Structure formats: structure tokens, C-alpha cells
Amino acid sequence: MSSLRAIEIKAFVPARDYDLSRRFYADVGFEERSNFDGVAYFALGECSFLLQRFYEQAHADNFMMHLLVEDADAWHRRLVERDIVGRYREHNVRMTTPADRPWRMRDFHLIDPTGVLWHIGHNIS
Secondary structure (H helix, E strand, O other), X not given: OHHHOOOOOOOXXXXXXXXXXXXXXXXXXXXXXXXXXXXXXXXXXXXXEEEEOOOOHHHHHOOEEEEEXXXXXXXXXXXXXXXXXXXXXXXXXXXXXXXXXXXXXXEEEEEOOOOOEEEXXXXXX
């Protein structure tokens, strides 16, 4: 059965403006490990995704990512310190404040320049 072992799963995140999105994700804190033919591989620790030069509004407007972190408040503070919203305001980047959710998670939302909605949070015990 070892040949059926899954190694990794990554989402293809759409980008309306590919180069802008590459800068945005680097500024958020992801490391761009490769970029070839309109697909950039971004990683942070064991988490990764593929940014693609692809945009359809209906798809982007309904695309969501969930990033489970150790401390959502620390992540939020870091993004505020980096002035992510201010630096990308003209590209409609938005961010909420962290809040406790009924499903036992504390999270906040970050909307990227394409309209992709990120849920960044940690579990509440």
C-alpha cells in the first residue's frame, strides 16, 4: 500500500494580475520557490500553493483558502505591521480583525488583489 501514499495537495490560486499577486504573497510572508510559464510555487513552512496566471471573475470571487496557524492574532499583527492593506488598498485588498467563531476557531479574513478570500486562523481549545 505504500505506493498509494499521498505526499501533498496544493490548490491553484487564480491571479488577475500575476506579477502583482506574486509581490503581494511575498509581502504577506510566503516564499516564492519557483516561477515557470505562469505558475509560481509559494510556500511557508509545510504549507504551499500554486499561483496561476489565470482569471475568471466568477471563479476568483468564489475561491477561498484556509490557512491554519498557531496564532491568528500574531499573524494579524504582522500583516498590520507590514501595512498589507495600505500598500495594496488600490487593488481592493481588505482584512478583517480576528474574532472567535462558533466552530471553535479564531480567525480573520484577508482578500487578495484578485478577490481570493483567505481564512487565517487557529483552533480554540
